[in-house]
Amino acid sequence: MGAGEYWNPKTETLGREELTALQLAKLRRLTEWAAARSPFYQRSFKEAGFVPAQLRSLDDLRRLPMLTRDQWMASQGEQPPFGLLPVAGREAAIRWHTTSGTTGREPIRVLDTAKDWAWQAEMWCYGLWGFGVRPADTAYVAFGYGSFIGFWGLHYGLEKLGALNVPGGAQPTDGRVRQIVDFGATVVASTPTYALRLAQEAERLGVDLAASPVERLILSGEPAGSIPQTKALIERLWGARAGDTAGMTEIGTIMIFECRHQPGGTHIIEDHYIEEVVDPDSGEPVGYGEAGERVVTSFGRGIIPLVRYRTADLVVKVPASRCRCGRGFDLYEGGILGRVDDMKLVRGTNVYPRAVEGIVREHASVEEFQLLLTRDGHFDRVALRVEPSPETTDAEWDDLAARLAKALAEAHEGLRFEVERAGVGELPRFELKARRTVDRRDTPIGG
Amino acid sequence: MGATDLLGRPTTEVEDELLELYRRAKALLARDDLAPCARAGARVAAVGLWNAVNDLGLEHEQLLDLGA
Numbered sequence: 001m002g003a004g005e006y007w008n009p010k011t012e013t014l015g016r017e018e019l020t021a022l023q024l025a026k027l028r029r030l031t032e033w034a035a036a037r038s039p040f041y042q043r044s045f046k047e048a049g050f051v052p053a054q055l056r057s058l059d060d061l062r063r064l065p066m067l068t069r070d071q072w073m074a075s076q077g078e079q080p081p082f083g084l085l086p087v088a089g090r091e092a093a094i095r096w097h098t099t100s101g102t103t104g105r106e107p108i109r110v111l112d113t114a115k116d117w118a119w120q121a122e123m124w125c126y127g128l129w130g131f132g133v134r135p136a137d138t139a140y141v142a143f144g145y146g147s148f149i150g151f152w153g154l155h156y157g158l159e160k161l162g163a164l165n166v167p168g169g170a171q172p173t174d175g176r177v178r179q180i181v182d183f184g185a186t187v188v189a190s191t192p193t194y195a196l197r198l199a200q201e202a203e204r205l206g207v208d209l210a211a212s213p214v215e216r217l218i219l220s221g222e223p224a225g226s227i228p229q230t231k232a233l234i235e236r237l238w239g240a241r242a243g244d245t246a247g248m249t250e251i252g253t254i255m256i257f258e259c260r261h262q263p264g265g266t267h268i269i270e271d272h273y274i275e276e277v278v279d280p281d282s283g284e285p286v287g288y289g290e291a292g293e294r295v296v297t298s299f300g301r302g303i304i305p306l307v308r309y310r311t312a313d314l315v316v317k318v319p320a321s322r323c324r325c326g327r328g329f330d331l332y333e334g335g336i337l338g339r340v341d342d343m344k345l346v347r348g349t350n351v352y353p354r355a356v357e358g359i360v361r362e363h364a365s366v367e368e369f370q371l372l373l374t375r376d377g378h379f380d381r382v383a384l385r386v387e388p389s390p391e392t393t394d395a396e397w398d399d400l401a402a403r404l405a406k407a408l409a410e411a412h413e414g415l416r417f418e419v420e421r422a423g424v425g426e427l428p429r430f431e432l433k434a435r436r437t438v439d440r441r442d443t444p445i446g447g
Numbered sequence: 448m449g450a451t452d453l454l455g456r457p458t459t460e461v462e463d464e465l466l467e468l469y470r471r472a473k474a475l476l477a478r479d480d481l482a483p484c485a486r487a488g489a490r491v492a493a494v495g496l497w498n499a500v501n502d503l504g505l506e507h508e509q510l511l512d513l514g515a
Contacts, residue, residue: 010503018454021454026453088511092511092514113510113511115494115509118495119497119498271504299507
């Protein structure tokens, strides 16, 4: 591969041994910084009997205690509003963001300094450049800019690499479709769910997106960007290639991206992070090819050091050699596979929302869907509520429902899914972080 | 003796130039006689160069005490 393939040819092409040495050098400095400045880490390192001088090899990483979201939240409660992790107060920061709040829990509040904020754009540059975005591109960002950190880093990353950035902002979907076409966008950034919604809206407006100049879609915010059926549907509707990325508020930006070779996974930006994969129960590391929980250490955000943070993301790490791009960065096969607690147990059968979405997205006439779990006495019921395109006839619906029920049962040891037709516009639409699984089994009858 | 990166490898001519500019931007930012417009510009410069030297594995440090 030529040097033009990479945003940072020097470190993206390092071998494993050199990459590990670089990570160790950065880890020493990060832990020294955290031990010197962060009240949270001063306490947790002391409790674990850890001092940075103990870091002689990357294996010593395991001497460091893991950090959980619950600990972070408890810390925010102990010292509102930002907790004890930050090394400085709001006066040192230029940005204040929060988690999306889609779980209904109290959000995590984060600060960024000028350096941290610029670094977040830098991480997006690795991903954007890696998927083929170049200065000549016109990029449309379909994002309602707000306190959720979401695509902010992408916005500045586009400007940094020299692309023409069109911030979509808060406006109706039809307005965004028209702007994408009117501005001649060659790149569109959105969640996977919203990419589908834009395509549906374009069809209603009589706009042929496949004939538009859009060549690349940058997907983020949901695991669906790596679900093969969802990605295939998006690529077909747009006539463009879709690249998955994933990030999180706790680090402020993305940590993985799909390169232009689309190897069926996402590269980890390993010169800026250490990504471990562990057994969610024991916390012990798992090997290549085994599913486990992501644990991230970030070398980026200085005001809130992040050391061994348990993300609850379910991933499978595979070696860099899986991709032919020449990067030394390992990959997560299939991107973020879901959450470690995503799996639902229904009458003794495991139901994974990602697998259900994969089956549903094989049918392009499905506009929106919802997986609804209820309890009838002692009997669990699982229903797939489907909103087909409005022009779907009764006969077409009967055929679609039968095929969905059959495919879902076959994929779930014969478990019966009740496939129900929802009215036009009845199911919720999402711009960020779609939540299509509704589990009402703990709700008391009449509750 | 020449400079080395975080891996202990000798730095290139371009890397030496970047490191020199980075150190000068930091030194400027540390002064207490900068006009607000000059401080803001120096901060942008230091942060931009920090990303370059950090990406290239030349330096890895925090700029919080310099207001960045």
